[in-house]
Amino acid sequence: MTYDEVMARLKELGNESVLKQEAKRGPIDNQFGVKSGDLRDLAKLIKSNPALAAELWKSGNVDAMILATQLMKPKMLSLDELDSMLKEVPSSKVADALVTHVIKPHPQKDTRREVWMDSEHDITARIGWSLTTERVIKNPDGLDLTYLLDRIDQQMGDAPSVVQWTMNYCLAEIGILFPQLREHAIAIGAKIGAFRNYPVSKGCVSPFAPIWIQEMVKRGS
Numbered sequence: 001m002t003y004d005e006v007m008a009r010l011k012e013l014g015n016e017s018v019l020k021q022e023a024k025r026g027p028i029d030n031q032f033g034v035k036s037g038d039l040r041d042l043a044k045l046i047k048s049n050p051a052l053a054a055e056l057w058k059s060g061n062v063d064a065m066i067l068a069t070q071l072m073k074p075k076m077l078s079l080d081e082l083d084s085m086l087k088e089v090p091s092s093k094v095a096d097a098l099v100t101h102v103i104k105p106h107p108q109k110d111t112r113r114e115v116w117m118d119s120e121h122d123i124t125a126r127i128g129w130s131l132t133t134e135r136v137i138k139n140p141d142g143l144d145l146t147y148l149l150d151r152i153d154q155q156m157g158d159a160p161s162v163v164q165w166t167m168n169y170c171l172a173e174i175g176i177l178f179p180q181l182r183e184h185a186i187a188i189g190a191k192i193g194a195f196r197n198y199p200v201s202k203g204c205v206s207p208f209a210p211i212w213i214q215e216m217v218k219r220g221s
Contacts, residue, residue: 001046003055010063013038026091031062039063043070050076057085065094069101079108086116086124092162095123099130110135122160129166136173145174149184157192168194168209175213182217186210 001009014032022028046052053071056064077085082103089095103109109131116128135143148170156167168189175185189209196208205215 001052003052003059006042006046006052006056006067007059007061007064009042010034010061010067013042014063022093030060030090034063039067039070043067046071048073057088060088060090062091062094065090066097069094069097072102074102074106077102077106079112082106082112086119086127087121089123092123092126092165095126095162096130099127103127103131104134122162125160125163126166129163129170133166133170133173136170136177140177145178145181149174149181149188153188153191156188156194164194165207168207172207172209172212172216175209176216176220182213186213189213 010032013034015035016033018033018035019028019031022031022033049071050073053068056068056071059065085098085102086095089098113128113131113135116124117132119125119128132143132148136145136148152167152171156164156171159167171185171189175182175189186209189212192209194209195206198207200206205212
């Protein structure tokens with residue numbers, strides 16, 4: 001499929017209910033509201049296509065950029081190219097797709113993780129913290145977890161919302177996975193108070209770290 005054919009198909013797949021949901025989170029400029037499942041199906045149809053992916057990414061259209069992440073070959077992208085792409089991300093939804101399909105599979109991601117955490121660009125910092133949380137969960141050797149907790153304690157309260165969410169995730173996972181640091185993580189979450197009153201559906205766990213940590217530990221026991 002050509003770029004024009006893909007863009008036409010994305011427009012056809014646009015869904016008003018998706019756009020309404022997206023509108024609750026913020027501006028919905030330059031997107032059609034394509035369902036995630038439809039994007040996956042289209043990606044399977046097209047298959048890996050770095051050249052087409054580059055065109056779709058440069059379009060600035062949210063749906064096209066998410067699709068692009070599923071058509072890229074991460075190993076072909078340099079770290080400088082990743083840095084440039086991060087600065088072009090228009091929303092957390094695109095950022096999460098980029099993390100899932102491109103950054104996490106990239107063989108050199110950890111060499112940039114701490115640099116991205118320190119970025120003044122909100123989306124880049126969000127991705128740095130997302131990668132750090134992945135390390136906490138899957139490969140914590142070499143991480144200074146006490147330092148991470150201290151940093152969260154000092155910075156999360158004033159962090160931009162898109163960064164605060166991933167910092168909170170990191171805080172919760174440290175508390176869940178490391179019993180010796182659990183009380184400290186719970187205390188930090190209670191002190192900051194982030195997501196204390198966050199609305200959740202029945203049966204779902206609150207993202208408020210003290211509740212989240214204790215509930216997940218209870219479920220795992």
